[in-house]
Amino acid sequence: MINTIIFDFGDIFINLDKKTTMDGFKNLGLKEWNEDLDQLNIQFEKGNISRNEFLAGFQKHMPNASIEEIQDVWNTILADFPLYRLEFLQMLSKKYRLFLLSNTDSIHIETFEQRVGSSFYGDFYQCFEKVYFSFEMGMRKPDAEIYQALLNQHELQPKRTLFVDDKKENTDAAAALGIQVWNLQVGKEDVVDLFEKNIL
Template sequence: MIETIIFDFGDIFINLDHQATQLELQKLGLKEWNEELQQLNLKYETGKIDELTFLQGIQKHIPNADLLDIRAAWNAILLDFPLKRLEFLQMLSSKYKLFLLSNTDATHIEKFEHKVGMSFAREFYSCFEKVYFSFEFGFRKPDENAFKFVINNHNLIPKKTLFVDDKLDNIEAAKKLELNTWHLQVGKEEVTDLFNKI
């Protein structure tokens, strides 16, 4: 019997265009997203560096680009958040304990809140017992410490908890901790199909 559901954020609730940021950065002159940039991103996503350090780190690879243009390119990944998903979540929150566990950064969250408006964002956040963004609590999936942090903080019973994510490596990490999982297939499945999965 499922009592608790832990959701990912990107491509579960908010739609993402994974190619958009890459294309926009290329337009600004970036040749390739290399290992140095990947490590920079991981540091930013776990709150080890601030936004300015992150954007300046990208700027080193595209010195002719303005920081604001780099920021806009970085946020190009964020698309729409269909209202039906929020309405579904609101209905769900009266039946289950809900948590949000997302690998994300301060720039994306600020953009999300601006894009949808603060009243929409507040309604979204209020569906959850607690919202865990990687940049705020220092762990990112698939690190098992990210899951353990949520489980231990709220005394969750893994076998009574469902984890919903679109990335297979995150799903596999959750399974090792005996969480029930739904590997949502983006474009083929909707989070609103949840009751077909429980």
């Protein structure tokens, strides 16, 4: 019997618009997403580099763009956060131990909080026993250590814990530790369909 649920954030609660972001970078002169940008993103999500180092790294690939323009485009990925998902989460929080585990960075979280306001994000964070962001933890999914950290910290039993994420590599890594998983298919499924999945 599941008594704990660990949720991802992006495309689970807040919708992401990756196409607009990529189009925006192309308009700023980026030829293609590459390994260097991938590594910058990973290091920033782990909190290993500063905001300035991250943005300057991107600027090398778009030399005619300003730091402000790059940051603005970086934030276009953050779309809407439907209220019905928050209400569903609030209902869930009365029955289960809930945790948030997100690969994210300081720019995106700061922007999310500014956009939705303290009342909304306060209500959201309050649903969770603890909120975990990769940039604060110094580790990220799908590395096994990040799941193990939650299991150990909160004395969670893997077989009684469900992990919900839209990326298969992340749910596969959790499943390898014995955690129950739901690899949510974005655009076809919604987090509020949880009870229809017969996992709980």
